[in-house]
Amino acid sequence: MTSQNHSKQREPLIRMVKRDHLPAKKAWLIRIIGLLLALVVCAVLIFSITKLNPLKVYTTMFGGAFGSTRRSWQTIREAMMLLCVSLGLAPAFMMRFWNIGAEGQILVGGVATAGCMIYLGDKLPSILLFAVMLIGSIAAGALWGFLPAFFKARFGTNETLFTLMMNYIAIQLTSYFVAVWEKPYGSNSVGIINSDTNAGWFKPLFGQQYGWNVVIVLVLTFAMYFYLKFSKQGYEIQVVGESENTARYAGINVKHVIIRTMLISGAICGLSGFLAVAGSGHTISVSTAGGRGFTAIIVAWLSKFNSFVMILFAFLLAFLERGASEIASKFNLNDYASEMIEGIILFFVLGSEFFINYKLIFRTKEHAQNETLKEEAHS
Amino acid sequence: MILTQTAETKASAIQMRGITKTFGEVIANNSINLDIRYGEVLSLLGENGSGKTTLMNMLSGIYFPDAGEILVNGEPVIIRSPKDAFDLKIGMIHQHFKLVDVFTAAENITLGSQQKGRYDKKEVARRVREICSKYGFEVNPEQKVYTMTVSQKQTLEIVKVLYGGADILILDEPTAVLTLQETEKLFSVIRNMRADGKAIVIITHKLNEVLAVSDRVSILRHGEYIDTVNTKDATEASLTEMMVGKKIALNITRDDIPNKEKRLSVKHLSVMSPEGVKVLDDINFDLYSGEILGVAGISGCGQKELLESIAGLQKTEAGASILYYDASDAAEKQLIGTNPKQIRNLGIHLSFVPEDRLGMGLIGSMGMTGNMMLKNYADGKSLFLDRKQPKDLAEKIREELEVVTPGIQTPVRRLSGGNVQKVLVGREIAASPAVLLTAYAVRGLDINTSYTIYNLLNEQKKSGVAVVYVGEDLDVLLELCDRILVLCGGAVSGIVDGRTATKEQVGALMIKR
Numbered sequence: 001m002t003s004q005n006h007s008k009q010r011e012p013l014i015r016m017v018k019r020d021h022l023p024a025k026k027a028w029l030i031r032i033i034g035l036l037l038a039l040v041v042c043a044v045l046i047f048s049i050t051k052l053n054p055l056k057v058y059t060t061m062f063g064g065a066f067g068s069t070r071r072s073w074q075t076i077r078e079a080m081m082l083l084c085v086s087l088g089l090a091p092a093f094m095m096r097f098w099n100i101g102a103e104g105q106i107l108v109g110g111v112a113t114a115g116c117m118i119y120l121g122d123k124l125p126s127i128l129l130f131a132v133m134l135i136g137s138i139a140a141g142a143l144w145g146f147l148p149a150f151f152k153a154r155f156g157t158n159e160t161l162f163t164l165m166m167n168y169i170a171i172q173l174t175s176y177f178v179a180v181w182e183k184p185y186g187s188n189s190v191g192i193i194n195s196d197t198n199a200g201w202f203k204p205l206f207g208q209q210y211g212w213n214v215v216i217v218l219v220l221t222f223a224m225y226f227y228l229k230f231s232k233q234g235y236e237i238q239v240v241g242e243s244e245n246t247a248r249y250a251g252i253n254v255k256h257v258i259i260r261t262m263l264i265s266g267a268i269c270g271l272s273g274f275l276a277v278a279g280s281g282h283t284i285s286v287s288t289a290g291g292r293g294f295t296a297i298i299v300a301w302l303s304k305f306n307s308f309v310m311i312l313f314a315f316l317l318a319f320l321e322r323g324a325s326e327i328a329s330k331f332n333l334n335d336y337a338s339e340m341i342e343g344i345i346l347f348f349v350l351g352s353e354f355f356i357n358y359k360l361i362f363r364t365k366e367h368a369q370n371e372t373l374k375e376e377a378h379s
Numbered sequence: 380m381i382l383t384q385t386a387e388t389k390a391s392a393i394q395m396r397g398i399t400k401t402f403g404e405v406i407a408n409n410s411i412n413l414d415i416r417y418g419e420v421l422s423l424l425g426e427n428g429s430g431k432t433t434l435m436n437m438l439s440g441i442y443f444p445d446a447g448e449i450l451v452n453g454e455p456v457i458i459r460s461p462k463d464a465f466d467l468k469i470g471m472i473h474q475h476f477k478l479v480d481v482f483t484a485a486e487n488i489t490l491g492s493q494q495k496g497r498y499d500k501k502e503v504a505r506r507v508r509e510i511c512s513k514y515g516f517e518v519n520p521e522q523k524v525y526t527m528t529v530s531q532k533q534t535l536e537i538v539k540v541l542y543g544g545a546d547i548l549i550l551d552e553p554t555a556v557l558t559l560q561e562t563e564k565l566f567s568v569i570r571n572m573r574a575d576g577k578a579i580v581i582i583t584h585k586l587n588e589v590l591a592v593s594d595r596v597s598i599l600r601h602g603e604y605i606d607t608v609n610t611k612d613a614t615e616a617s618l619t620e621m622m623v624g625k626k627i628a629l630n631i632t633r634d635d636i637p638n639k640e641k642r643l644s645v646k647h648l649s650v651m652s653p654e655g656v657k658v659l660d661d662i663n664f665d666l667y668s669g670e671i672l673g674v675a676g677i678s679g680c681g682q683k684e685l686l687e688s689i690a691g692l693q694k695t696e697a698g699a700s701i702l703y704y705d706a707s708d709a710a711e712k713q714l715i716g717t718n719p720k721q722i723r724n725l726g727i728h729l730s731f732v733p734e735d736r737l738g739m740g741l742i743g744s745m746g747m748t749g750n751m752m753l754k755n756y757a758d759g760k761s762l763f764l765d766r767k768q769p770k771d772l773a774e775k776i777r778e779e780l781e782v783v784t785p786g787i788q789t790p791v792r793r794l795s796g797g798n799v800q801k802v803l804v805g806r807e808i809a810a811s812p813a814v815l816l817t818a819y820a821v822r823g824l825d826i827n828t829s830y831t832i833y834n835l836l837n838e839q840k841k842s843g844v845a846v847v848y849v850g851e852d853l854d855v856l857l858e859l860c861d862r863i864l865v866l867c868g869g870a871v872s873g874i875v876d877g878r879t880a881t882k883e884q885v886g887a888l889m890i891k892r
Contacts, residue, residue, distance in 0.1 A: 230763050235749075235756050238742065245739040248692055249731070250753045251720030 016358045027356045034352030038345040045340070050333065057327055061341075064326020065319045077210045077280055079318035080217040081272060083310055085296035087217075087224045088141075088268030090305040091261050093297070094228060096241040097149070099262065101163025102269045103293030104170030105144040107286070109137035109273025111170075111177050113200075114193060114284035117277070118181055121199035129200055133278055134271070141270015142263045144170065149262030153255035167293070174286050181284075192282050202279045213279045220268065225307040237261055269293070302349070320345060389416040391453065392547050392578035393438065393469070398447035400433055405796070405823050407433040410447070411604045413597055415547065420569060420579045422589040422610070424622055425599035426677075426851065431582045432474075434599070435549045439471035440464040451547075470540030471549040476532050478524045485520035488539045510541050514571040530561040537568070547578040554588055555679075566592045584622070584677060586615045586890060600624055619886050623853055631833050631858040633877070634841060636669030641704050642814055642845040643689070649696040650684045650869075658684050660870040666814070666845045668706065671836060673860030673877060674849040675885055681869040682849045683734060686816045689847075690731040691717045703727055706813060706843070723754070730812035732804055734819050734849075736796075740803045743792030747773035747784065750791055751806055776805035780831065797828035804835060815839055818849045833859055853882050865889055 022030075043054035065075045085102050092099035116133040124132065148162035183191045194200055205211025228234040236257045240247045247254050276288050295317055303309035324338030393415040400408040408430045415421055423431045436442045438449070440461040449456055451467050458464050464471070478487050485503045504520040511518050516534050524532060533553065540548060550569075554562045569579055569592055583589060589596055589610065596613060598605040598621045605621050643666035650659035659681045666672055674682055687693035689701055691714060701714040705726075712725050722729055733739040741750050751769035759765060773787040780801040784794050791802055800820065807815065817836070821829040836859070840846050850856045856863055860877040865888035873888040 226763075230766075232757055232762060232764055235752070235764055238745070238749075239753070242742045242744055243738050245735065246742055246753070249690075249719060249733065249739050250756075251718060251723065253720075 014360050014362055016360060019357055019359050022356055030355050031349065031352045034348040034355075035345070038348035041348070042341050042344050045344070050331070050337070052331060057331070060327050060330050061323030064324075064330070065322040067326075071322070073208065073210055075315075075318050075322050077213055078322065079311075079314045080210070080213045081276060081280075082292055082296055082299055082318055083314040084217045084220060084272040084275060085269055085292050086299040086303070086310045086314060087220050087307060088265050088272065089296055089300045090224060090307070090310070091228060091234075091237055092145075092265040093300055094241050094305045095237045095258065095261050097152070097258060097262060097265075098160040099145070099148075099163050099265055100160060100294070100297065101144060101148065101166045101266075102296055103289045103291070104163070104167035105141040105266045105269030106273040106276065106289040106293055107167075107170040107174050108140040108144050109270030110277045110284050110288045111174055111273070112136035112140040112270070113274045113277040114181070114190065115177070117193045117200035121194045121197060126199070130278075133200060134274060137270045137274035137277075138267045139270070141273065142267040144270070145262040145264075145266020146259065149259045153258045171286050174284065174288070178285060189285060190283050193277075193284075194282070200278055201282055210279065213275055216271075216275065216279075220271075221307045221311065224268075228305060228307075233257075233260070298346070298350070302353070316349075317346075389418045391415070392417050392451070394450040394453075395434070395438075396448045396450070398434065398437060398444050398449070400430075400437060400442060400444050406602050408437075408444075408599075409602045409604075411599070413604070414607065415578050415580055417546070417578045418573060418576045419595065420573050420581065420593040422593035422596045423580055423582045423599065424584060424586075424589055424596050424618060426584060426622060429599040429622075430602040431599055432551055435471060435551065435580065435582060438464065438469055438547075438549060465543060465545075468544055468546040469549070470543060470545030470547065472533065472536045472540060472551065472553065474551045474555065476536055478532060478535065480523075480525040482524060483520065484518050484522050484524065484527075484535050484538075487524060487535060488520075488542045506542060507538060510538055514541070514568050514575070516568060530557055530564075533557070533565070534568075541572075546576075547580075548572065549580045549582070551582045552584075553581060554583070554585065562588070584890075586618050589613075589618065590615070598622055616883070619883060623882055623886050631830075631855070632837055633859065633861070634837070635861075636840060636843070639667040639669050640706065642666050642668045642706070644700075644702040644704070645689070646700040646702075648685070648688055648699040648701065650681070650688060650693055651696060658869050659688070660868075662871055664864055664871065664874060666847065668813075668843045668845045669840055670861040671840050671846040671848050671859055671877075673856040673863040674847060674866060675851075675853065675856050675863050676866035676889055678851065680866040682818065682866060684869075685866070686731065686733070686818055686847065686849060689714060689814075689816060690729065691719045691722050703729075703814070719754075728811055728813045730807035730810050730815045732800075732807050732815075732817040732820055734822075736799050736803050737792060741791050741799065744790050746786070746788035746790060747777065747782070747802055748787050750802060751776075751809075753806070754810065772806070772809055776802065776809065780805050797824045800824060800828065800832065804832060808835060808839060812839070812844055814845045814847075816847045816849075819851060820848065821855070822851070829855075853885055857882060857885070 039058070046052055046054045046057050064071065066072045085106060088105070089099055089102055113133045113136060116129065116136050120129055120132060144166055148157070148159050148166060151157040151162060152159045178188070178190055181190045182188065202209075202212040205215060228237065236247070236252050239250060239252060240254055240257050244254050247257070272292075273288065277284055281288060299310055299313045299317060302313045320342045324342045327333060327341070328335050328338040391414060393413070395411060395413040398408055398411045398413075399406070411430070411434055413434070423435070425431045433442060437444050438458065440458045440463050443459060449458060451469070456467060458467065479490065482490065485500065485507060488507060489498065489503055507518060507520045510516065516538055518531070518534055518538050522531075524535070527535065537548070537550075553565060557565060569581070573579055581588075581593065590613070593610050595607055595609055596618065597607040598618070600622060608617075645662055645664050645666075648659055648662040649657060652658045662681075662685060674685065676682060684693055688695050688699075695715055699715050703712040703714055704710075705712065712727060714722065717725070731740075737743040742753065748766060748770045751772045752764065756764060770787065776782060777784065777787060782794070782798050782801045782805070784798060791799055794802070804817075804820065815836070820832050820836070824832065833855075836846055836848065848856070848860055857877055857880060862874055863877050863880060863885060864874045865872050865885060867889055875884060875888070
């Protein structure tokens with residue numbers, strides 16, 4: 001390249017600049033615009049591929065999620081599950097500990113719960129049985145959280161790989177227990193546990209089958225909000241997440257905080273395994289976690305670890321999933337079509353976060369600005 | 380532009396005219412002019428923070444100047460990226476090497492090269508050897524970087540730049556990491572490259588090296604261009620004067636506090652870096668109440684480790700002792716082996732304003748309130764935070780120190796550098812310290828805020844606090860401090876009286892080797 005080429009070069013066409021701060025109102029406006037744009041893009045896509053009326057598709061989608069009381073409750077149950085896992089992930093991610101092992105933590109919590117139901121279902125009184133199931137699931141999840149935290153604190157191992165690999169151990173463990181508890185023989189599944197006695201099943205609350213799920217998760221939501229925002233331990237988590245050096249400077253025992261926080265994180269994820277088994281599925285399989293451990297990461301980050309905002313995003317994602325599967329069956333589309341819609345909407349929701357954090361500066365504008373600045377300087 | 384080429388003046392490689400670069404409020408380079416010529420070694424001399432590296436980074440495409448013009452071979456150019464610099468045959472060897480550890484020398488050399496076609500190992504090795512024999516380098520193309528010594532890595536960086544066809548080489552503090560023999564070897568290579576007609580710039584603050592290797596010296600001070608002189612006309616004394624400047628009267632008050640008491644006694648303090656280099660070497664000194672002890676030195680001479688050792692944040696070598704003498708009962712307390720929490724539990728009021736304000740002293744994402752409780756959030760039995768007290772303190776500091784912030788809940792990261800420092804110093808002083816450690820307390824601050832800080836430190840001194848002031852501006856050190864401890868290469872090269880010492884005296888101690 002010759003130097004003449006260089007003299008022709010100008011500043012880059014578009015530059016990204018990190019925004020200092022955007023008022024909450026504007027940020028929400030950007031999010032809503034993002035959502036609307038997603039719907040428009042989806043509409044174009046739906047029409048051009050399937051020739052269906054997009055509005056009809058959207059109505060069906062909504063109907064799939066909230067069309068009847070039963071459907072609404074299923075969406076609520078799904079949202080509560082997601083919310084519970086997100087609550088578990090929040091303290092870990094706030095500490096900048098990349099816990100992508102929620103999937104495994106849910107599974108081991110579920111396995112512990114199912115084990116208690118199978119072996120103790122007819123031996124213990126109901127209250128005691130629930131206590132053992134609860135403690136078992138929490139302990140199992142906490143162990144799955146403790147191991148990567150211990151190795152990170154002690155030896156500086158990479159928690160991302162560690163938690164990820166713990167997922168595979170949990171999956172293998174689950175398939176082992178599925179084989180042990182197989183019923184009926186040869187079905188390669190555990191089947192509905194205690195279908196005759198309903199031992200260890202959540203009883204309906206306020207006449208609602210999933211009443212307990214809602215109550216437990218909402219209590220946790222409040223607890224996590226106050227824990228992260230107002231407790232000394234929550235403060236420590238924030239400091240460690242911000243800078244380990246600052247934490248050391250403040251006299252915080254960083255290793256201690258890492259292990260403690262991951263015990264909590266794993267425990268809550270384990271608890272969601274308890275909800276999944278005792279509160280809705282009444283069975284255990286390798287798909288009990290169903291990818292929620294990963295979806296919940298999106299929920300936790302989008303809500304910036306604010307428990308109450310998490311409710312909103314948990315519902316959005318639960319709605320998308322239920323609605324998408326509904327249109328797939330209603331319009332005889334295959335699963336990919338509905339997943340595309342889900343994907344496009346998520347893409348735009350996540351994309352709006354980019355525009356909340358960054359602004360784009362175009363060259364022409366920048367030049368004009370520079371010129372005026374120069375003029376001001378001269379005068 | 381007309382080049383008048385005489386025997387004296389070599390062909391111009393780069394001309395920088397009126398180059399200005401600012402970072403927020405800080406002016407790193409103010410209208411700098413610089414001339415780099417082929418077949419010549421130019422030293423860029425200046426203290427820490429004088430803007431040398433910033434200036435060169437605008438040639439290597441890392442920064443883009445706010446104003447000014449750059450000419451390469453007489454043609455005006457715009458350098459937007461390292462690739463542009465590469466195309467203009469400008470190569471920079473950074474202080475921190477940019478090599479891939481698990482790659483071999485040859486792989487690192489070809490990394491990022493724009494050559495089309497197949498990667499020909501043999502051809503690369505042949506060309507590397509050719510360059511090596513031409514200039515006297517020793518590089519084994521097959522050696523992995525992680526097995527190399529620091530000096531070998533540096534050699535590799537230079538070869539890499541030459542392999543890319545650079546005619547203009549910029550070396551940022553090349554000797555900082557080298558032993559004496561390695562430095563000699565580097566200089567002979569530099570002389571070979573000069574003989575070959577390359578234009579070479581070395582960024583440095585070591586006067587003996589300037590005199591040994593360069594043809595001309597350009598001096599920067601506080602982001603300003605001072606002068607360019609021929610090395611043969613310069614002496615250490617004349618260069619020192621240009622580098623540190625004439626003594627400026629700052630009119631900082633300095634009271635003499637009677638009845639000083641010994642507060643801290645540091646003995647045989649040595650610290651090893653994680654890489655196994657001795658960064659502090661047998662430090663001994665006493666610190667008294669009612670005094671400001673200045674610590675002077677080129678940056679990276681152990682200042683950080685010294686303060687962090689006292690603050691309980693640094694692992695020290697065996698045999699060290701840091702004794703604290705309590706004012707009330709004169710009880711001796713050993714600080715070695717403690718952490719910040721244990722120091723507080725011993726009842727010692729030790730405040731520390733670290734160099735890295737947002738990375739160590741404060742939590743950038745939190746507001747003033749959240750930052751006020753950083754050190755005492757755990758006080759009391761409650762599981763929950765007491766927000767009332769820190770909130771009141773935040774309001775008080777905001778008012779008394781005139782912190783400019785939209786609100787005490789605004790994340791401190793969004794405040795300007797001076798206000799960030801006011802928050803940090805305010806908190807540390809509010810803890811009513813017996814010992815106050817400060818590192819570069821006025822770095823990057825404007826003149827008014829700097830004086831606010833000096834006044835705060837003086838008030839602390841008057842009330843009997845033992846203050847340590849690690850600084851880089853010799854004028855300030857000489858006007859503010861009662862005594863000045865000079866560090867050089869991790870060792871104490873002298874402790875002088877701040878009232879009688881001269882700038883040249885301290886400057887000489889800083890580079891005593």
